[in-house]
Amino acid sequence: MAFFAHLLSFLFQSLGSMVSKWTLLICLIxxxxxxxxxxxxxxxxxxxxxxxxxxxxxxxxIKKEFHLTLFDLKEKYGKIxxxxxxxxxxVVISDHNIIKKAFAKGELAARPKTVFSDILGGYGVIxxxxxxxxxxxxxLHKQKFGMKHWGAGSNQMEARVSQEVHYLLNSILAEKxxxxxxxxxxxxxxxxxxxxxxxxxxxxxxxPKFQRFMYLFNEGFRLFTTTGPMxxxxxxxxxxxxxxxxxxxxxxxxxMLEFVRYIIQDHRDTLNPEAPRxxxxxxxxxxxxxxEEGRDVFPECKDTExxxxxxxxxxxxxxxETLKTTMQWAIxxxxxxxxxxxxxxxxxxxxxxxxxxxxxxxxPDLHYTKASIYEVMRRSTVVPTAVTHATTRTVxxxxxxxxxxxxxxxxxxxxHMDPELWDQPEEFRPERFINEEGKVQKPKHFxxxxxxxRMCLGDxxxxxxxxxFFSSLLHVYDLEYPSETPLPSLRGVxxxxxxxxxxxxxFVPRNVEALIISNAxxxxxxxxxxxxxxxxGAMYG
Ligand code: HEM
Numbered sequence: 001m002a003f004f005a006h007l008l009s010f011l012f013q014s015l016g017s018m019v020s021k022w023t024l025l026i027c028l029i030x031x032x033x034x035x036x037x038x039x040x041x042x043x044x045x046x047x048x049x050x051x052x053x054x055x056x057x058x059x060x061x062i063k064k065e066f067h068l069t070l071f072d073l074k075e076k077y078g079k080i081x082x083x084x085x086x087x088x089x090x091v092v093i094s095d096h097n098i099i100k101k102a103f104a105k106g107e108l109a110a111r112p113k114t115v116f117s118d119i120l121g122g123y124g125v126i127x128x129x130x131x132x133x134x135x136x137x138x139x140l141h142k143q144k145f146g147m148k149h150w151g152a153g154s155n156q157m158e159a160r161v162s163q164e165v166h167y168l169l170n171s172i173l174a175e176k177x178x179x180x181x182x183x184x185x186x187x188x189x190x191x192x193x194x195x196x197x198x199x200x201x202x203x204x205x206x207x208p209k210f211q212r213f214m215y216l217f218n219e220g221f222r223l224f225t226t227t228g229p230m231x232x233x234x235x236x237x238x239x240x241x242x243x244x245x246x247x248x249x250x251x252x253x254x255x256m257l258e259f260v261r262y263i264i265q266d267h268r269d270t271l272n273p274e275a276p277r278x279x280x281x282x283x284x285x286x287x288x289x290x291x292e293e294g295r296d297v298f299p300e301c302k303d304t305e306x307x308x309x310x311x312x313x314x315x316x317x318x319x320x321e322t323l324k325t326t327m328q329w330a331i332x333x334x335x336x337x338x339x340x341x342x343x344x345x346x347x348x349x350x351x352x353x354x355x356x357x358x359x360x361x362x363x364p365d366l367h368y369t370k371a372s373i374y375e376v377m378r379r380s381t382v383v384p385t386a387v388t389h390a391t392t393r394t395v396x397x398x399x400x401x402x403x404x405x406x407x408x409x410x411x412x413x414x415x416h417m418d419p420e421l422w423d424q425p426e427e428f429r430p431e432r433f434i435n436e437e438g439k440v441q442k443p444k445h446f447x448x449x450x451x452x453x454r455m456c457l458g459d460x461x462x463x464x465x466x467x468x469f470f471s472s473l474l475h476v477y478d479l480e481y482p483s484e485t486p487l488p489s490l491r492g493v494x495x496x497x498x499x500x501x502x503x504x505x506x507f508v509p510r511n512v513e514a515l516i517i518s519n520a521x522x523x524x525x526x527x528x529x530x531x532x533x534x535x536x537g538a539m540y541g
Contacts, residue, residue: 045401047091049073049082057084059232065494067384067413070094074414080398082406086232088112090388090407093397094414096421096445102397103389103410103452109133110390112407114231116224119249122302124310125457126318126387131299136311139286139298140457145197145315146279150529158360159527160196161465164189165357165472166522169515171205172477172507179482179504182331183324186469187214190323193465194316196533198279199263203536210536213259216252221321221496223249253313260309266534277532279315283308319458322382323465325499329380330373330470332488332500335481337428341474344369345510348475354511357518358471360464366471367440371433373466374440377448379428380490382497384413386450410450421445476515477507 050073052058062069070092073081079095093099102108110129111117117127125136142148150156168189175185188205191214195201203210223245230236230245237246267280276285287304290297297304334341351365352358363370389408394401402408417425421443422432435441449456456462473479481487481503488501 045399046089047080047082047400047402048077050077052084055086057086057088057232059086059229065491065498067411067494067498068491070385070409070411071414071417074411079414080400086229087234088232088407089403090409091397091400091402092409092411092414094411094418096415096447096451098398099410099415099447100451102395102408103450103454105395106453107392107395108389108408109453110392112231112388112390112405115227115234115237115246116231116249119246119253120310121306123307124314126314129392132301132307135298135301136307137457139282140279140311140315143279143282145458145461146277146282147197149276149278149281156529157197157461157464158468159529161193161468162357162359163196163522163530164192164202165468166515166518167192168469169357169472169476170519173509173512173515175507179480179506181502181504182507183328183502186327187320187324189469190327190465191316191320193461194319196278197461198312198315199267200278200280200529200532201263201534201536207536209259213256216256217316217320220249220252220256221317223252225495256313257309260312263312264305264308277529280308280312283311315458318456319461321497323462325382325497326377326380326462326466327469328500329382330376330466331473331479331505332490332503333372333376333379333428334474334479335505336487336490340372340428340430341479343430344372344471344474345478348471349511352471352475352514354514355517357514358468358475360468362471363467366467367434367438368430369471369474370440370467371430373463373470374433374442374446375428375430377466378416378422378432378446379425380492380498380500381413381416381448382499383448383450384411384494384498386410386412387454389454410447410452412447412450415445415447418445473507476509476511478510480506480508482506 050058050061053060073083074092074094080091080093080098082089082091084090093102111127120127122128122132125133125140128136144157147156147160168185171185171188184205188203188210191210192202195203203213205211226245227242227249230242236242264280264284267277268284271281271284273285273288276282283304287297298307301307334344347366347368348358351362358366386409389410391402391404391406391408393404396402415421419425433440433442433446449459449462482505488503490500492498492500
């Protein structure tokens with residue numbers, strides 16, 4: 001108030017001679033009223049939601065997994081609601097139509113500024129925004145993650161994925177222990193797809209370099225989840241324990257970057273512009289071309305070398321954990337629903353036969369198999385809250401105002417478990433994805449990859465991988481669970497993704513002939529690209 005009184009007296013003194021004091025007073029009061037009305041309008045037009053407590057917001061009330069808490073709040077407050085986590089307002093949208101409309105807007109395409117984004121320094125693709133983000137999405141898309149050099153179509157991607165399918169099936173055959181936890185071999189196979197496409201590298205799962213790299217990644221994910229409270233209460237950043245976590249994340253990242261830098265240097269030393277191999281080559285050639293043309297490589301990019309390093313780590317983070325977790329869920333759902341598993345295997349036998357492995361060309365006829373994969377992705381949405389978005393300015397959604405810098409969540413788990421959209425959503429029923437003509441069909445409200453401008457960039461690759469890995473596994477093996485122990489629940493463990501509790505199971509050969517014939521064929525037709533793939537660690541076979 002004292003400030004206002006001083007301001008008024010200053011204005012009266014300095015402007016008093018030009019306009020009357022009354023006019024000035026009326027102007028100021030009008031300004032104040034407009035401000036108040038705007039504030040009240042904003043408050044009354046915010047989405048509904050729980051109040052929480054001052055300073056901490058809803059933080060003290062989160063008693064179970066975040067996505068399950070949001071599900072309860074959605075039941076109470078509806079399909080668009082807001083909650084405060086610490087000082088941060090978070091808007092949660094769980095209506096598929098609103099999600100599609102809202103996330104198509106550029107104003108919702110930003111990412112929140114957090115301790116983690118500070119560490120990444122504005123590089124990569126997942127955690128950046130603006131012109132650099134746009135250019136990276138378009139570059140990665142045009143380059144097909146580096147596979148563009150090998151010709152049009154998806155043949156090259158399929159070849160890389162199929163190679164890893166072979167290695168996975170062979171590793172299972174060679175596995176001495178039964179039952180065993182399939183997580184490590186799945187992780188290795190799926191990591192190798194990204195490694196092969198992005199940087200022409202693959203690892204054997206016993207290789208110490210691979211094990212260290214995966215340890216650092218998983219540890220990075222674990223530490224990242226512990227930074228949650230720091231995001232919502234930035235003051236926590238200054239506590240010594242938080243500083244240790246931040247230091248640890250930085251150190252792990254530096255160690256991963258050492259390996260990434262080694263790969264980039266190796267590519268630089270061996271690059272043949274006439275025969276580029278992968279995504280790293282695509283970036284190196286783009287850098288060279290920009291230098292020759294005297295232009296910036298990418299807009300708003302301070303350092304292209306760091307950008308390339310972070311892109312490699314981003315694709316690894318986005319493309320491995322999500323797929324490995326989906327495959328783990330797929331195995332678990334098949335173990336829980338043996339009648340579904342048998343139907344998938346019967347379809348595979350009918351369409352593919354016993355003498356080869358499934359290929360992409362079979363997929364248009366594998367309706368039930370594809371429907372089962374989609375049902376896995378719906379029932380166990382691995383990224384239930386997608387990746388949080390942020391608003392670049394105040395935006396209006398469905399009559400509600402969402403202030404600038406709010407966090408916004410497309411609540412995919414909320415959509416996938418909505419009883420208005422899916423009859424008895426808790427149940428596992430692939431038939432939901434089969435239409436009246438018996439063909440597989442995705443409903444509009446199926447959105448495991450999110451929607452809008454920031455929708456998953458690897459959706460086609462991910463679907464291809466799931467189709468080839470899942471169908472080949474079930475074609476060659478029966479899945480068995482040791483009957484003494486109860487099967488893990490479907491609730492899962494929430495981290496960066498929601499994954500099943502670890503479990504051990506057995507793969508029992510049912511059609512190894514298909515694998516042996518495929519092995520013989522792939523040995524005799526070693527393709528040009530496979531010569532470029534650098535292998536770390538002993539290989540199977
Ligand atoms: C089952 C597998 C996968 C699922 C369920 C999945 C899901 C998602 C979701 C929900 C998002 C966030 C969308 C948003 O911000 O609203 C996302 C982002 C992203 N995904 Fe995936 N993803 C999968 C596999 C992959 C693969 C294989 C890649 C490629 C290597 C990939 C690359 C990306 C990238 C680069 C982004 C960030 C896009 C951006 O910020 O503009 N994903 N994914």
